[in-house]
Amino acid sequence: MALIIWARLSRDPDQGRRSMLVESQMKTVFLFDGIDLIDCTPPARRIFEELPPGKSDFERFSRSFGTRYPGLPDHSALEQEGFHAEFAARHAEDPSHLIFDVWGGYMRVTLTDHDPSAEYGVDDISLAHQGAELSTLRGVANEAPYLIWQTAAHGGIDWANEAYLQQGQRLGVTDSITWPPLPIFEPEDLPTPPERKRLAFKPEVGEPVWFDIAAAEHGDATLFFATPAEAVMRAEATQKDFVQTLTKTFAHLSIGLAIFDKKRQLALFNPALLDIMQLPIDFLSQRPTLQRFMDRLREEKLMAEPKDYQAWRKQMSQLEAQAQSGTYCETWPLPGGLTLRVTGRPHPDGAIAFLFEDISAELALTRRFHSQIAIGREVVDTMDEAVAVFSELGSLTFTNQAYRTLWDCDPESSVMDHNLPHAAAIWRDKAAPGPELDALIAAGQRRGHSGDWTGTAEMMDGRTLLCRVTRLSGGSVLVGFKASAPLVSVAEQLARRRRGTSDKLRHDLAEAS
Numbered sequence: 001m002a003l004i005i006w007a008r009l010s011r012d013p014d015q016g017r018r019s020m021l022v023e024s025q026m027k028t029v030f031l032f033d034g035i036d037l038i039d040c041t042p043p044a045r046r047i048f049e050e051l052p053p054g055k056s057d058f059e060r061f062s063r064s065f066g067t068r069y070p071g072l073p074d075h076s077a078l079e080q081e082g083f084h085a086e087f088a089a090r091h092a093e094d095p096s097h098l099i100f101d102v103w104g105g106y107m108r109v110t111l112t113d114h115d116p117s118a119e120y121g122v123d124d125i126s127l128a129h130q131g132a133e134l135s136t137l138r139g140v141a142n143e144a145p146y147l148i149w150q151t152a153a154h155g156g157i158d159w160a161n162e163a164y165l166q167q168g169q170r171l172g173v174t175d176s177i178t179w180p181p182l183p184i185f186e187p188e189d190l191p192t193p194p195e196r197k198r199l200a201f202k203p204e205v206g207e208p209v210w211f212d213i214a215a216a217e218h219g220d221a222t223l224f225f226a227t228p229a230e231a232v233m234r235a236e237a238t239q240k241d242f243v244q245t246l247t248k249t250f251a252h253l254s255i256g257l258a259i260f261d262k263k264r265q266l267a268l269f270n271p272a273l274l275d276i277m278q279l280p281i282d283f284l285s286q287r288p289t290l291q292r293f294m295d296r297l298r299e300e301k302l303m304a305e306p307k308d309y310q311a312w313r314k315q316m317s318q319l320e321a322q323a324q325s326g327t328y329c330e331t332w333p334l335p336g337g338l339t340l341r342v343t344g345r346p347h348p349d350g351a352i353a354f355l356f357e358d359i360s361a362e363l364a365l366t367r368r369f370h371s372q373i374a375i376g377r378e379v380v381d382t383m384d385e386a387v388a389v390f391s392e393l394g395s396l397t398f399t400n401q402a403y404r405t406l407w408d409c410d411p412e413s414s415v416m417d418h419n420l421p422h423a424a425a426i427w428r429d430k431a432a433p434g435p436e437l438d439a440l441i442a443a444g445q446r447r448g449h450s451g452d453w454t455g456t457a458e459m460m461d462g463r464t465l466l467c468r469v470t471r472l473s474g475g476s477v478l479v480g481f482k483a484s485a486p487l488v489s490v491a492e493q494l495a496r497r498r499r500g501t502s503d504k505l506r507h508d509l510a511e512a513s
Contacts, residue, residue, distance in 0.1 A: 035056040098111055277302055386403035
């Protein structure tokens, strides 16, 4: 037979193709040239006309028959001369096979029964195909994890899947023997197509069991699909409690809060926003956009009036971009003495939140503290006594004008970190050496002692200094100097300095020996 076909194809491919089909007109045979169906028998044509459309004839064929016969080859098999393969149906109750043969660039596909001597007609093939499809659909319905049932026109159940029957048994409504099964839900409570509804089965004992039910028309009958809603109900309850908790928390905040969703509409605000911004509740309830919200603030003079409106618009766009990245934080001084600290923060799902904090009292308190500190410094600067204050760690924290004049230094204007050893070096340079000066420095360096110290020292110019060391709160130390003696000549200053140096040298040599 193959030699006859090869001979025909070599003489006249078209004549050979027609001869191949004439030999089996009662068979179901498809003939492809590449991806194009070039001929087929009448039974095959009737089947092909019922197939859904595709990009090509071969794709249309393989996609439709692929679910019934797994493992079908693709069009690359057309390039394999002499290719032959047979594919059985997926389901055991379907005895049909697909046989592929490639000769001279043509592919012949034959749909046949397992017994080659018994070929199916088109009605038998369609019946087998429908049986396979019915088996697939029955398996899908019974394996579905949600309840599916169908009610007839009279309202009774005429079909239900396995999940419905098992759920009815768990709820004590029906059993595995009774048919038709009793309804889990009251028929009058069920939705009408295409509605959806959440219903609860209320047992005699225990909590209600909730389901989300959808309805669809199916001829004269109605199909219902029910999915368990317990997890959804718990999630919604948790979300509701969480929102209520946040709402109560926000309601007691003294900071105004405005949250804008990803569409930049006002989604949430708290009462403090009304108190601080004095905006009408009906305006905020309309869920204005962020731009409209800012325009209203400008109209109500709740932000600085811009000189250039276009520049202000650009600034508002930058405000939104900075809030999205969490970097926006500015202070808005407003007319009437009100000052706001405005902070922008990103929120999940593209939302942004703005916090409006009234810091007017805080700024007023800060200004008052600064004023009191400035007055205190001015008062101390009028004192005759030279005063220096050192922290618990020995850092110089404060000096008055008399100290800076006495020791001819200004530590507060220096970039260096001055401490007690630096100050002691200045004192030794400008004061005459002596045990009193050493005792003064030692008293200032002692830590953890509450006792104060007083004594005298002499300056190089002949002035006598009344010195004191006083412990302050927090471990700080105050060192005070008050000059009480007249000045001496420069020559005497140099002589005193030489004597002090000689005395110190003799003292050091004596200790070394």
